[in-house]
Amino acid sequence: NTVDSGSRLLGAAAMANKVGESFSMLKFLGNITPKAETSQTIDLSVKLVAEIVAFCQINGIPGDSVGDFLAALGDYGGESLMRMAALVCFDGLIPLGPDFIGMVMDKMGGMAPHELEKNQTFKGIQDQIPGGDTGGKLGFITESFGSVSGWMNDFVSSRGLTPQSVVGNLRNFVEITDDKLDYLGAFLDVSTNYYTHTGTQTLARRLIERAAAEM
Numbered sequence: 001n002t003v004d005s006g007s008r009l010l011g012a013a014a015m016a017n018k019v020g021e022s023f024s025m026l027k028f029l030g031n032i033t034p035k036a037e038t039s040q041t042i043d044l045s046v047k048l049v050a051e052i053v054a055f056c057q058i059n060g061i062p063g064d065s066v067g068d069f070l071a072a073l074g075d076y077g078g079e080s081l082m083r084m085a086a087l088v089c090f091d092g093l094i095p096l097g098p099d100f101i102g103m104v105m106d107k108m109g110g111m112a113p114h115e116l117e118k119n120q121t122f123k124g125i126q127d128q129i130p131g132g133d134t135g136g137k138l139g140f141i142t143e144s145f146g147s148v149s150g151w152m153n154d155f156v157s158s159r160g161l162t163p164q165s166v167v168g169n170l171r172n173f174v175e176i177t178d179d180k181l182d183y184l185g186a187f188l189d190v191s192t193n194y195y196t197h198t199g200t201q202t203l204a205r206r207l208i209e210r211a212a213a214e215m
Contacts, residue, residue: 002124003050004193040095040185041107042119045145047087047195050121052144053128054199058206064130064140066147073151079205083198088152089166090192095185098162101149108142116141 055072056063076084092100113134116122122129122137131137155161167184170176176184 001193001196001199003047003121004196005120005124037096037103038107038115039119040091041104042111042116043121043189044087044091044096044100045104045108045141046119046121046125047091048148049129049141049144050125050195051084051087053125053130054203057128058203062130063128066144070147070151073148079198079201083194083202085155086192086194086198088155089161090185090188090194092152093156093161093163093166094188101153104145105142105149108138108145111138111142113138 052066052069053063055069056065059068061068073084092104096103116138117134126134126137129137129140131140167176170184
């Protein structure tokens with residue numbers, strides 16, 4: 001719920017930035033809102049770390065156990081796999097393009113801690129992210145994304161996912177015109193809460209499974 005709330009705020013800011021780029025009389029919006037690519041990059045990375053931290057908390061293991069998360073990720077299914085698929089498609093491919101993995105690694109690698117501190121999604125869960133100060137947390141976020149990048153790359157390539165194919169499927173449910181694709185990533189951030197919805201399902205399933213095993 002926290003990361004979804006942060007995403008909605010970032011989506012609104014990114015949409016305002018796009019409006020500022022498109023209309024000369026509103027260019028001031030571009031000066032007071034974060035660049036869409038930067039905000040989407042941080043949003044994707046922090047959401048992924050939220051998944052790792054939540055996984056560790058649910059399973060009672062240290063919050064920096066990225067290796068355990070990677071091992072479990074191969075067995076993800078149901079609502080958990082749906083959540084990761086949405087993360088890759090809605091927060092990766094659509095707003096950042098087919099090379100989103102490399103783009104995120106480049107941007108996060110060159111990012112200063114103060115840029116991360118401005119991010120609403122990060123602010124919401126920073127106390128749960130390992131790493132100590134903001135610089136350490138930025139390092140953990142960047143390292144975590146790099147560790148999961150292989151899985152994301154395999155997920156995209158094995159299913160032949162592209163921004164065009166994802167948008168094409170979305171057109172079955174939402175009217176999307178070609179001249180508004182720049183706004184689509186921000187619109188999805190503002191209008192969806194897939195992390196909250198599937199996260200509740202995952203937590204409930206895990207608690208029920210654990211309770212049943214202890215009976």
